[in-house]
Amino acid sequence: MGGYAGAMPDHHTLEETERAMKEHVDTLPLDFAAANALSSLFRAANAVRTELTNRVLRNHDMTWTGFVVLWVVWIWDGMETRHVAESADISKATLTGVVKTLESRGLILREGDENDRRLVRLRLTPEGVALMEQIYPEFNAVESEIIGNLSGNKVTTLTRALRDVVKSVETNHDVAVQDD
Amino acid sequence: MGGYAGAMPDHHTLEETERAMKEHVDTLPLDFAAANALSSLFRAANAVRTELTNRVLRNHDMTWTGFVVLWVVWIWDGMETRHVAESADISKATLTGVVKTLESRGLILREGDENDRRLVRLRLTPEGVALMEQIYPEFNAVESEIIGNLSGNKVTTLTRALRDVVKSVETNHDVAVQDD
DNA sequence: AGGAAAAAGTTTGCTTCCGAACGATCAAGA
DNA sequence: TCTTGATCGTTCGGAAGCAAACTTTTTCCT
Numbered sequence: 001m002g003g004y005a006g007a008m009p010d011h012h013t014l015e016e017t018e019r020a021m022k023e024h025v026d027t028l029p030l031d032f033a034a035a036n037a038l039s040s041l042f043r044a045a046n047a048v049r050t051e052l053t054n055r056v057l058r059n060h061d062m063t064w065t066g067f068v069v070l071w072v073v074w075i076w077d078g079m080e081t082r083h084v085a086e087s088a089d090i091s092k093a094t095l096t097g098v099v100k101t102l103e104s105r106g107l108i109l110r111e112g113d114e115n116d117r118r119l120v121r122l123r124l125t126p127e128g129v130a131l132m133e134q135i136y137p138e139f140n141a142v143e144s145e146i147i148g149n150l151s152g153n154k155v156t157t158l159t160r161a162l163r164d165v166v167k168s169v170e171t172n173h174d175v176a177v178q179d180d
Numbered sequence: 181m182g183g184y185a186g187a188m189p190d191h192h193t194l195e196e197t198e199r200a201m202k203e204h205v206d207t208l209p210l211d212f213a214a215a216n217a218l219s220s221l222f223r224a225a226n227a228v229r230t231e232l233t234n235r236v237l238r239n240h241d242m243t244w245t246g247f248v249v250l251w252v253v254w255i256w257d258g259m260e261t262r263h264v265a266e267s268a269d270i271s272k273a274t275l276t277g278v279v280k281t282l283e284s285r286g287l288i289l290r291e292g293d294e295n296d297r298r299l300v301r302l303r304l305t306p307e308g309v310a311l312m313e314q315i316y317p318e319f320n321a322v323e324s325e326i327i328g329n330l331s332g333n334k335v336t337t338l339t340r341a342l343r344d345v346v347k348s349v350e351t352n353h354d355v356a357v358q359d360d
Numbered sequence: 361a362g363g364a365a366a367a368a369g370t371t372t373g374c375t376t377c378c379g380a381a382c383g384a385t386c387a388a389g390a
Numbered sequence: 391t392c393t394t395g396a397t398c399g400t401t402c403g404g405a406a407g408c409a410a411a412c413t414t415t416t417t418c419c420t
Contacts, residue, residue: 017255017267020255020256021255031328033335037327037335037342040339040343041342042269044225044343044346050349075201080368089223090407090408091409093372093410094406097407098407101405117416118368119368119415120368120369140210143214146214147214147345148214149348158217158220158345159217159220161337161341162217162224163224166224168326168327169230169231169326170227171329245377261399270376271379273379273399278377297385298386298397298398299385364418365419366417367415368414369413371410372410372411375408376405376406376408377404378405379403380401380403381402382402383401387394387396388395390392390394
């Protein structure tokens with residue numbers, strides 16, 4: 001991936017792409033600021049995800065989604081699957097498959113609810129707990145390293161702006177949001 | 181997905197999750213600010229991606245990655261495969277499959293390079309161009325709508341912070357970065 | 361009580377998604 | 391020249407990823 005300076009890069013920088021795009025669609029009334037912001041959003045998310053996967057999860061033979069699901073169930077022991085799916089930002093259908101994988105590795109348990117037999121609650125096995133207690137500090141250390149290059153003030157601003165973006169998307173469909 | 185206010189939500193907010201996590205791992209020295217920032221990053225990216233997919237791409241029977249690849253080739257006509265993959269933030273292996281799908285729908289063309297027969301260059305068909313000229317304005321309009329809720333100043337700050345995150349990740353591996 | 365409607369999780373079918381191994385092609389040096 | 395080493399795109403195997411259809415269970419209405 002990128003990160004060059006001085007010499008001619010073998011790929012196109014964001015700035016070059018912006019220029020090329022403007023030439024390409026210069027007759028259309030477009031919002032370039034929005035396009036750049038969201039392009040940066042996806043690029044950042046992908047870069048961080050790849051970094052965390054390669055430096056932390058890979059050593060434990062763990063996928064990104066597998067880790068996220070384990071983390072959610074670690075924090076919210078006995079959570080119902082639909083809420084786990086929502087927290088992990090994946091569909092119920094995907095969760096079914098991921099849980100099957102994690103179950104086969106002895107990290108998670110499916111447990112029926114006695115009062116409502118439609119529900120399935122998820123719990124970590126002792127092995128799952130042990131794994132999370134080992135992985136998560138490593139995971140967070142890399143998170144800290146990545147974010148550590150930004151000043152404290154910038155981190156707060158960034159986090160708030162990202163939450164605003166989420167709120168902006170959800171506001172278009174849900175009932176009015178009024179918090180914060 | 182979320183976006184409730186007043187009544188008890190059927191899911192956990194970011195703030196509640198933060199509290200639960202702190203209770204859960206309170207003996208460990210963790211960087212919560214970094215965890216919150218990156219959690220917000222993934223949530224924002226997912227929310228925007230889902231929104232754009234549902235409101236724009238779905239109407240044209242187009243997947244997210246398919247659209248991104250088409251967009252890159254639209255802007256950089258005749259680009260070599262490996263550069264398209266890098267620009268689209270996917271692996272070469274993934275690109276092979278996606279191009280196969282787009283090719284079967286008559287939107288993209290694979291074209292051998294005469295000077296270096298290892299290379300494959302990608303071009304849009306007239307149908308592909310027509311599709312992009314129709315979809316991209318719609319796509320950008322929704323981008324604009326999402327970002328439009330933030331003040332102009334905030335957008336600039338957000339974009340810059342996200343690029344800093346990308347740079348922070350890449351700096352750990354590449355040669356020193358010195359631009360901007 | 362009884363039947364319709366809603367809700368939870370699973371299955372199905374198809375498309376990403378990636379690392380590793382692979383075959384083909386080109387580049388550099390003896 | 392030829393051969394060793396890179397480089398490019400593809401293939402393979404396995405795991406996400408989702409919408410839509412489906413089964414089971416619960417809720418709601420009369």
